[in-house]
Amino acid sequence: MNDLTLVQQYLLCAVSDSGKLTNLHSERMICFLAGGLLTLELAGCVAPAEKKKVSVAAPLPEALDDLRPMYDFIAQKGPVKPEKVAEEFYLGMTSKKFDQLFNAVGERLAAQGLAEAGGPGLLGGRKSFKPAKQAVDQVVELLRAELLEDAPITEDAAALAVLLDQSGCIKTYFSPYERKSIREKRKALSQSETGKLVEDMMCFVEDLVSAMAALTVLNNI
Amino acid sequence: MSRQRSLEVIRQAEFVTIGELVRLTGVRYSTLKFYTEEGLLPFEQAEENLTRRYRRQTSLQRIQKIRALREAGRSIPEIKALLGEKPG
Numbered sequence: 001m002n003d004l005t006l007v008q009q010y011l012l013c014a015v016s017d018s019g020k021l022t023n024l025h026s027e028r029m030i031c032f033l034a035g036g037l038l039t040l041e042l043a044g045c046v047a048p049a050e051k052k053k054v055s056v057a058a059p060l061p062e063a064l065d066d067l068r069p070m071y072d073f074i075a076q077k078g079p080v081k082p083e084k085v086a087e088e089f090y091l092g093m094t095s096k097k098f099d100q101l102f103n104a105v106g107e108r109l110a111a112q113g114l115a116e117a118g119g120p121g122l123l124g125g126r127k128s129f130k131p132a133k134q135a136v137d138q139v140v141e142l143l144r145a146e147l148l149e150d151a152p153i154t155e156d157a158a159a160l161a162v163l164l165d166q167s168g169c170i171k172t173y174f175s176p177y178e179r180k181s182i183r184e185k186r187k188a189l190s191q192s193e194t195g196k197l198v199e200d201m202m203c204f205v206e207d208l209v210s211a212m213a214a215l216t217v218l219n220n221i
Numbered sequence: 222m223s224r225q226r227s228l229e230v231i232r233q234a235e236f237v238t239i240g241e242l243v244r245l246t247g248v249r250y251s252t253l254k255f256y257t258e259e260g261l262l263p264f265e266q267a268e269e270n271l272t273r274r275y276r277r278q279t280s281l282q283r284i285q286k287i288r289a290l291r292e293a294g295r296s297i298p299e300i301k302a303l304l305g306e307k308p309g
Binding site: 001002003042134137138141142144145146148149150151152153154155156157158 | 222223224225227228238239240243244247249250251253271272273
């Protein structure tokens with residue numbers, strides 16, 4: 001299996017067996033957006049700016065072209081809060097922007113034979129991307145190897161673990177026993193520099209989920 | 222905290238981690254861990270670092286051999302006896 005970006009790995013794990021990510025799964029949708037932002041940040045394309053904002057830091061490489069809608073939005077707005085990026089893609093009048101981003105990431109997976117694209121219907125919209133079982137297995141097994149080994153974990157694995165945890169998907173792939181081991185490892189790491197980075201990522205995704213939940217409530221009043 | 226290495230880099234590396242072996246072979250982590258614990262998959266471990274490092278080429282050959290023997294119906298104790306307990 002080729003190198004997959006964080007957001008591509010997350011999509012494989014977060015969609016339903018039929019490849020759908022519906023609006024009923026709000027945490028999964030927000031974590032998808034957080035995954036996009038973290039992918040751009042890990043690649044150095046966006047960087048933290050003052051007042052907890054992010055701004056464009058480098059050109060977008062071809063390998064990350066599926067994240068162009070998000071990258072272009074950040075580039076256009078200048079330094080912008082992550083919550084604003086999520087709001088733009090998650091809370092628009094229609095789900096057009098979210099669908100565009102989701103379809104772009106999914107199409108990349110489909111082009112590699114890792115997911116099977118399904119049509120969005122006559123009116124357009126969000127497609128489905130039924131993941132290949134082998135692809136999901138490999139993503140999860142690699143994560144399992146990193147999380148359960150007595151060895152330093154990589155930023156990529158830590159970020160994916162945070163996204164799966166915050167979206168609730170982790171229960172699908174890791175047993176209660178494994179989740180306990182992961183929690184213990186995180187606790188042991190909490191005093192180290194690595195642990196601080198993981199905690200920062202957790203806070204970032206947690207804050208994003210909370211902010212979007214609050215805005216959704218306000219929008220519905 | 223480091224980044225995951227790309228497949229291109231892993232394919233050239235002398236040593237790989239167990240996670241990288243998962244990527245190279247498609248074999249489950251639990252299976253590779255079991256092979257390691259049974260002494261079928263030799264590794265090196267630096268004192269100051271707990272990371273197990275596997276010689277890429279030797280390990281890939283060894284995993285291929287173990288899988289072939291498993292498919293031929295051999296049990297793990299038989300494979301251990303065939304390959305010898307010592308790395309090589």
